[in-house]
Amino acid sequence: MPSKSSLPTISDVAQRAGVSIATVSRVINGNTPVVAETAQRVRLAIKELKFVPRAAAQVLASRKTNTIGLVFSEIRGAFFPHLLKGIEAELHSSGYELLIYSTHSDHPIQRKPIGEHNTDGLLVFTTSLELEELERLYGINFPLVLMHETPPQGMEIPVITIENKDGAVMLVSHLIEKHGRRRIVFLRGPEGHEDSEWRERGYREALEAHKIVYDEGLIARGEFDEDSAFEEMQKLMAAGIEFDAVFAGDDDAAIGVYRALKMANRIIPDDVAVVGFDDVQFARYISPGLTTIRAPIEEVGREAVRQLICLLNGEQAQRLVLMRTELVIRESCGCQNKGGGERDL
Amino acid sequence: MPSKSSLPTISDVAQRAGVSIATVSRVINGNTPVVAETAQRVRLAIKELKFVPRAAAQVLASRKTNTIGLVFSEIRGAFFPHLLKGIEAELHSSGYELLIYSTHSDHPIQRKPIGEHNTDGLLVFTTSLELEELERLYGINFPLVLMHETPPQGMEIPVITIENKDGAVMLVSHLIEKHGRRRIVFLRGPEGHEDSEWRERGYREALEAHKIVYDEGLIARGEFDEDSAFEEMQKLMAAGIEFDAVFAGDDDAAIGVYRALKMANRIIPDDVAVVGFDDVQFARYISPGLTTIRAPIEEVGREAVRQLICLLNGEQAQRLVLMRTELVIRESCGCQNKGGGERDL
DNA sequence: CTGAAAGCGCTTACAG
DNA sequence: CTGAAAGCGCTTACAG
Numbered sequence: 001m002p003s004k005s006s007l008p009t010i011s012d013v014a015q016r017a018g019v020s021i022a023t024v025s026r027v028i029n030g031n032t033p034v035v036a037e038t039a040q041r042v043r044l045a046i047k048e049l050k051f052v053p054r055a056a057a058q059v060l061a062s063r064k065t066n067t068i069g070l071v072f073s074e075i076r077g078a079f080f081p082h083l084l085k086g087i088e089a090e091l092h093s094s095g096y097e098l099l100i101y102s103t104h105s106d107h108p109i110q111r112k113p114i115g116e117h118n119t120d121g122l123l124v125f126t127t128s129l130e131l132e133e134l135e136r137l138y139g140i141n142f143p144l145v146l147m148h149e150t151p152p153q154g155m156e157i158p159v160i161t162i163e164n165k166d167g168a169v170m171l172v173s174h175l176i177e178k179h180g181r182r183r184i185v186f187l188r189g190p191e192g193h194e195d196s197e198w199r200e201r202g203y204r205e206a207l208e209a210h211k212i213v214y215d216e217g218l219i220a221r222g223e224f225d226e227d228s229a230f231e232e233m234q235k236l237m238a239a240g241i242e243f244d245a246v247f248a249g250d251d252d253a254a255i256g257v258y259r260a261l262k263m264a265n266r267i268i269p270d271d272v273a274v275v276g277f278d279d280v281q282f283a284r285y286i287s288p289g290l291t292t293i294r295a296p297i298e299e300v301g302r303e304a305v306r307q308l309i310c311l312l313n314g315e316q317a318q319r320l321v322l323m324r325t326e327l328v329i330r331e332s333c334g335c336q337n338k339g340g341g342e343r344d345l
Numbered sequence: 346m347p348s349k350s351s352l353p354t355i356s357d358v359a360q361r362a363g364v365s366i367a368t369v370s371r372v373i374n375g376n377t378p379v380v381a382e383t384a385q386r387v388r389l390a391i392k393e394l395k396f397v398p399r400a401a402a403q404v405l406a407s408r409k410t411n412t413i414g415l416v417f418s419e420i421r422g423a424f425f426p427h428l429l430k431g432i433e434a435e436l437h438s439s440g441y442e443l444l445i446y447s448t449h450s451d452h453p454i455q456r457k458p459i460g461e462h463n464t465d466g467l468l469v470f471t472t473s474l475e476l477e478e479l480e481r482l483y484g485i486n487f488p489l490v491l492m493h494e495t496p497p498q499g500m501e502i503p504v505i506t507i508e509n510k511d512g513a514v515m516l517v518s519h520l521i522e523k524h525g526r527r528r529i530v531f532l533r534g535p536e537g538h539e540d541s542e543w544r545e546r547g548y549r550e551a552l553e554a555h556k557i558v559y560d561e562g563l564i565a566r567g568e569f570d571e572d573s574a575f576e577e578m579q580k581l582m583a584a585g586i587e588f589d590a591v592f593a594g595d596d597d598a599a600i601g602v603y604r605a606l607k608m609a610n611r612i613i614p615d616d617v618a619v620v621g622f623d624d625v626q627f628a629r630y631i632s633p634g635l636t637t638i639r640a641p642i643e644e645v646g647r648e649a650v651r652q653l654i655c656l657l658n659g660e661q662a663q664r665l666v667l668m669r670t671e672l673v674i675r676e677s678c679g680c681q682n683k684g685g686g687e688r689d690l
Numbered sequence: 691c692t693g694a695a696a697g698c699g700c701t702t703a704c705a706g
Numbered sequence: 707c708t709g710a711a712a713g714c715g716c717t718t719a720c721a722g
Contacts, residue, residue: 009698019708020710021701021709022701022702026708029701034707052462053462054700056401056402060399060401060405061700061714063714084425092447098444099444100433100443100445112397117400117401281423281626285600285630286627286632355716356715364692366717367693367694367717367718370716374717377692383692398715401714401715401716405697405699405716406717407716407718
């Protein structure tokens with residue numbers, strides 16, 4: 001049984017086929033004409049020896065890694081698989097491999113985990129890369145595409161994101177117009193989280209458009225997760241703040257809001273309407289069904305890859321791709337949706 | 346602004362520090378003593394030039410990729426992030442990178458996507474790798490660890506999986522003992538899916554232990570997903586088959602079961618008890634809360650990495666790691682769990 | 691402790 | 707269309 005150290009190399013193939021290694025390389029890469037009969041012989045030798053070209057050698061010689069990197073800081077339960085699915089799909093149809101790195105671990109690392117030394121370009125999700133590293137990569141003209149994050153001042157990096165503001169406007173306007181809500185709590189996301197900031201802007205615009213004065217007291221800081229949302233709602237209620245609706249920031253937070261309201265015996269949506277953002281899997285399964293915004297996350301992944309590949313091909317990429325969001329009405333806002341969404345429970 | 350082709354190399358660093366490239370290599374790798382003062386100079390030069398060693402060159406020269414690969418066939422919504430999280434966590438604390446490849450795309454690929462040429466070892470989830478390729482890799486002694494799949498005849502490959510059979514036994518016994526159910530439908534998973542087969546075995550054992558005769562008519566073939574489960578349930582009911590409980594195969598399928606039963610105005614759990622498997626995020630959010638089995642998926646990922654690293658270090662790995670599963674009782678089985686699970690809605 | 695040199699396994703002008 | 711040869715950027719015995 002052969003051990004790893006005795007794997008066949010291109011020379012073994014060349015020898016067996018009676019050609020030079022250059023010729024073997026050419027039939028493998030198929031970019032230079034080779035006489036059909038010779039090519040046949042080479043292919044046979046490859047098959048017989050079960051030869052697989054060493055990636056590192058190809059990369060070193062060709063200066064192309066044929067790999068793109070994905071950097072993210074956190075696998076948010078409901079969100080991430082969709083993004084990854086879109087990325088994988090688009091990537092495979094273009095022959096690149098994917099190297100994934102999540103930056104939330106703070107173990108000291110020897111080698112730089114991901115960058116120009118092992119990928120041809122990078123997909124960066126939100127703020128998962130330090131500014132300094134981003135600047136360095138940008139400085140060496142390394143192909144970059146951001147997702148859900150506007151590039152820092154002065155850097156022209158393509159960004160793919162969703163219509164956060166529009167989504168928030170749709171949500172809040174719906175609460176006001178259809179359900180007459182006027183004291184709408186907004187649960188922020190994490191500090192400096194861009195999605196959250198745009199949603200807040202949409203929240204304020206919608207209020208303004210309906211001549212409702214913005215009340216600082218209705219703003220709470222969540223973390224786009226269940227627990228902090230639960231706590232914030234508890235605090236609001238303990239403080240005796242009145243409200244007739246909650247824009248939870250995202251769906252995960254909405255769960256925390258549900259829990260807090262139910263515990264306080266406040267009926268959703270009669271006493272308090274609740275809306276989320278993302279339309280994750282459980283949004284239609286909870287009771288009442290969550291009215292929320294559908295964001296085309298998978299498409300964000302696909303588009304990010306497309307733009308990056310433009311860059312890799314030396315073509316111009318779009319500076320900003322804004323994906324449309326869509327209002328998904330269920331029952332938590334006060335609508336009677338029974339029977340409408342046939343996939344809902 | 347430097348372009349990618351003019352990035353500094355180890356020679357640039359050596360020159361600037363006034364040493365040989367061998368010395369630079371030594372301070373980078375830290376495996377050979379270097380005089381402190383010299384090392385300082387080298388580090389300074391590295392910093393000044395913003396030098397990052399090219400991975401491909403390191404790999405080619407050292408014959409180590411420092412990367413492990415993950416092969417899977419499908420990102421199942423609720424399942425995958427947990428697995429990935431465990432893998433990432435364990436990997437980072439050991440200095441390896443992760444290369445991910447999903448095999449469900451059938452685009453013809455030039456280069457072999459993942460294997461001995463670009464990784465030091467492979468994590469394989471269920472049947473995502475063709476037998477032939479598995480045999481080839483095994484044949485060259487390439488480090489492999491399987492997850493949720495027993496190795497083919499004659500191959501000694503470590504496998505990490507969960508107590509599927511035990512879980513099923515717990516579930517079915519609970520339905521029988523606590524709730525007096527005797528006509529329990531079992532919804533299989535995809536053909537040849539090992540998790541499914543073990544669950545079925547557990548189902549049968551539990552029946553047998555309670556002297557309930559196995560009825561072929563109560564077995565339906567699902568796909569571990571909502572839609573096929575929905576259809577199968579429709580068929581069963583249309584055929585007039587009687588049953589007082591459903592073991593849905595997994596949680597995703599349970600959703601389809603819920604939908605079909607509700608549409609037929611059968612009350613869960615009064616008319617029909619339902620149980621799932623996996624305890625995915627939505628299991629506690631649906632109504633009634635789903636009684637299911639909690640599987641330590643994240644731990645499966647971590648353990649798989651640990652075993653693979655054993656192999657990479659030339660140590661012996663365990664041939665089988667069976668992770669314990671746990672019964673999570675909510676209301677869909679007929680229990681009164683209100684107030685018990687304080688995180689449930 | 692340090693350097694010169696061979697070598698890792700490919701790709702790609704350059705000739706022919 | 708094909709081969710000889712240089713080169714990709716590192717690591718690592720081998721001397722010293």
